[in-house]
Amino acid sequence: GNSVTQMEGPVTLSEEAFLTINCTYTATGYPSLFWYVQYPGEGLQLLLKATKADDKGSNKGFEATYRKETTSFHLEKGSVQVSDSAVYFCALTPYNQGGKLIFGQGTELSVKP
């Protein structure tokens, strides 16, 4: 079946630190991969996506590369800000099931000044 596994949180960093949130997946075929962000009390916002192997998604300084050989889609940012504090969800859409999302468990990020 399809599943997504993320590193457990919470992750606490100081401002300007380097961020990595690991994400691995299990899927048949070629899924599309996403990172979503959820700020406190709000819905989900798409952060970035990649639809095929070796694609790199990027947005707001965040990056993730679709690695088929390691079935991974790790999220990185070179210098985090306090405003990046949120919960981050890795997710996949199975091949040919556009719109349907399988989510990882979420990783809470807290950035201290």
Add this chain to the structure above:
Amino acid sequence: GAVVSQHPSWVICKSGTSVKIECRSLDFQATTMFWYRQFPKQSLMLMATSNEGSKATYEQGVEKDKFLINHASLTLSTLTVTSAHPEDSSFYICSARDPWVGNTEAFFGQGTRLTVV
């Protein structure tokens, strides 16, 4: 980008009553919408896929008689929690797929926080 609106954003109801949540695609026609449930500090679990003009497809373990889904038009899907109980208290989020914006991306509503007392 495409906009999905969910209403209400929060609701408190008495145990045993039913609650309807609406999900609307404001600037596109959504043939498919999705309903998710999120418990505090947990991930989103897909409950069902709502298809315009046909019956919803429920995920394993989701009671279809408890969570009624109707997708009567291309811009509106509704989720009705019937005979709600405190354990149904949760954050419910819908998403909709715009078929003209690629095959993969879905757009989320802002969510509905349901509290059953």
